Amino acid sequence: MRRRHLLESALLLAFSPLYSNAGEQDKFQLIIVGAGAAGLTCACIAAENGIKDILVLEKNPVIGGSSIISRGTWYATGTKEQKKQHVEDSDQDAALYLKSEGLGKNEDSLIRTMLEAGREQINWFEKNNIRPHLLFAEKGVKRIHQFNMPALIFFLRKKALSMGVKIWTGCPVKELIQDKTTKRVSGVIYTKAGADKKAYASLGVVLCSGGFSRNKVLLESVGHGLQNVATLAPQGLTGDGLQMAIKIGADTADLAHIKASYAFTDNPSTYNDMTFAYYYGPIIVNNDCSRFVNESAPYKEIAQKVTHQREAKSYLVFDSEIRKTVGRLSNASGPLKEFWLTGKIDTLPVFTGHSIEEVAQNAHIDPVGLKDTVSMYNENIAKIGKDPDFYRTDLTGQGSLALITHPPFYVIPVTPALLGTYGGLKINSEARVLDLTGKPIPGLWAAGEVTGGLHGAAAAMGAPLASAFSFGRIAALSAAGKLTKGKS
Numbered sequence: 001m002r003r004r005h006l007l008e009s010a011l012l013l014a015f016s017p018l019y020s021n022a023g024e025q026d027k028f029q030l031i032i033v034g035a036g037a038a039g040l041t042c043a044c045i046a047a048e049n050g051i052k053d054i055l056v057l058e059k060n061p062v063i064g065g066s067s068i069i070s071r072g073t074w075y076a077t078g079t080k081e082q083k084k085q086h087v088e089d090s091d092q093d094a095a096l097y098l099k100s101e102g103l104g105k106n107e108d109s110l111i112r113t114m115l116e117a118g119r120e121q122i123n124w125f126e127k128n129n130i131r132p133h134l135l136f137a138e139k140g141v142k143r144i145h146q147f148n149m150p151a152l153i154f155f156l157r158k159k160a161l162s163m164g165v166k167i168w169t170g171c172p173v174k175e176l177i178q179d180k181t182t183k184r185v186s187g188v189i190y191t192k193a194g195a196d197k198k199a200y201a202s203l204g205v206v207l208c209s210g211g212f213s214r215n216k217v218l219l220e221s222v223g224h225g226l227q228n229v230a231t232l233a234p235q236g237l238t239g240d241g242l243q244m245a246i247k248i249g250a251d252t253a254d255l256a257h258i259k260a261s262y263a264f265t266d267n268p269s270t271y272n273d274m275t276f277a278y279y280y281g282p283i284i285v286n287n288d289c290s291r292f293v294n295e296s297a298p299y300k301e302i303a304q305k306v307t308h309q310r311e312a313k314s315y316l317v318f319d320s321e322i323r324k325t326v327g328r329l330s331n332a333s334g335p336l337k338e339f340w341l342t343g344k345i346d347t348l349p350v351f352t353g354h355s356i357e358e359v360a361q362n363a364h365i366d367p368v369g370l371k372d373t374v375s376m377y378n379e380n381i382a383k384i385g386k387d388p389d390f391y392r393t394d395l396t397g398q399g400s401l402a403l404i405t406h407p408p409f410y411v412i413p414v415t416p417a418l419l420g421t422y423g424g425l426k427i428n429s430e431a432r433v434l435d436l437t438g439k440p441i442p443g444l445w446a447a448g449e450v451t452g453g454l455h456g457a458a459a460a461m462g463a464p465l466a467s468a469f470s471f472g473r474i475a476a477l478s479a480a481g482k483l484t485k486g487k488s
């Protein structure tokens with residue numbers, strides 16, 4: 001008898017997957033998909049607000065997603081940091097700026113919620129001794145709060161674990177479990193060590209699974225040639241959450257507006273290869289040495305125009321005076337910082353020459369074409385003080401557009417790159433995912449880059465991270481039933 005029992009056990013073991021569900025918890029109150037800024041914020045705020053059993057499932061072997069490798073700029077207003085620096089600002093002005101960047105296509109209620117919840121979340125970090133190390137302006141008012149993201153993400157992880165949250169890495173979620181009659185989302189199917197498993201959540205599921213910069217098929221489907229653009233987002237950002245929710249009837253927003261960011265030096269590998277120098281004087285030309293865009297336009301608008309140029313190539317063209325202005329005003333970082341400050345080139349991807357023709361030859365672009373373009377630009381600025389071709393405005397505060405006349409001259413080849421896909425699941429201001437009729441899908445929330453509607457036609461600098469932190473917080477409070485009783 002004993003022998004038969006042993007044999008049965010051995011057979012059972014042999015045909016079982018390596019990891020079985022036996023002994024492994026599969027019932028939770030809340031399941032969060034993705035361990036980036038949105039997911040980990042959601043976990044901490046949910047635990048602090050009384051939700052007991054929380055599971056964060058992370059696809060990659062490591063946590064952090066795009067959040068941990070990001071530049072850490074967070075768009076916020078009414079913060080202690082602004083007050084400390086006597087910055088005059090208001091939610092209305094901050095919202096107006098986001099609307100202008102998003103060409104009025106953003107959802108007002110999401111902007112309002114993001115600004116309010118973002119401020120509360122920054123205060124929460126402040127109470128936990130996490131503060132921005134820099135406050136600066138993209139254009140105009142200082143609203144960009146810059147954080148050390150690896151430190152912040154590891155703080156969130158530590159805090160979540162200390163409150164009993166479970167974070168399981170290497171566990172991609174592949175499907176949402178939905179009750180056929182009530183339509184309530186009650187759990188997920190995920191994979192662990194090659195085996196499918198189920199986990200259930202009494203309150204529901206929060207999708208914080210980020211964007212789809214690593215899914216060329218999805219990128220192609222939204223248009224604009226984005227599948228051919230370099231991406232800096234980490235592996236694993238393939239739009240899984242977006243597709244799982246669409247499968248159960250979720251609606252989407254802003255997918256048609258997804259754009260790359262501008263500008264990166266060729267073959268970019270981190271955000272340090274990004275420059276906003278063109279806001280301080282350089283003109284942008286294409287492979288034919290023609291201008292084709294307003295250099296003071298939102299950086300995502302510019303990126304989109306570049307992707308439609310021949311070979312999607314573009315170049316910054318400027319002189320030594322503009323180089324100094326960029327060094328003074330642009331808060332430059334990364335490999336080009338030294339060049340902007342001192343003019344030192346060494347091995348940097350910067351071409352120089354004593355005339356426009358010479359710099360064009362060195363950069364392997366058409367010398368005659370570039371000379372014509374620069375001459376026409378200078379002539380307009382000198383004669384009428386304006387750019388009648390593309391209506392560029394001065395963003396340096398100098399009051400007029402700079403001429404390109406002081407040698408040495410410079411050319412830097414630059415390219416758009418994808419930092420993220422800022423369109424996705426349609427949510428309401430409680431971070432609940434909406435279906436095609438505009439009704440919330442019960443038991444399903446979403447936060448961060450998996451969502452759409454907040455940014456409209458273009459995400460402003462610092463708004464994607466603001467979205468992740470704010471709606472991570474809101475989803476947690478909503479799941480905890482704390483939103484109507486006032487936010488904690």
Ligand SMILES: Cc1cc2nc3c(=O)[nH]c(=O)nc-3n(C[C@H](O)[C@H](O)[C@H](O)COP(=O)(O)OP(=O)(O)OC[C@H]3O[C@@H](n4cnc5c(N)ncnc54)[C@H](O)[C@@H]3O)c2cc1C
Binds near residue numbers: 034035072232241449
């Ligand atoms: C280089 C770079 C610089 C950036 N700089 C800035 C900046 O300065 N300011 C700004 O506002 N924005 C910036 N962004 C964009 C911003 O970082 C992101 O939009 C934001 O961090 C998204 O946060 P998230 O939590 O929604 O997603 P993420 O941080 O990407 O986290 C999503 C997580 O979900 C996991 N996941 C995906 N699918 C599954 C699945 N099926 N199952 C389980 N887990 C899954 C992923 O592995 C990932 O860990 C930058 C992006 C990059 C790439």
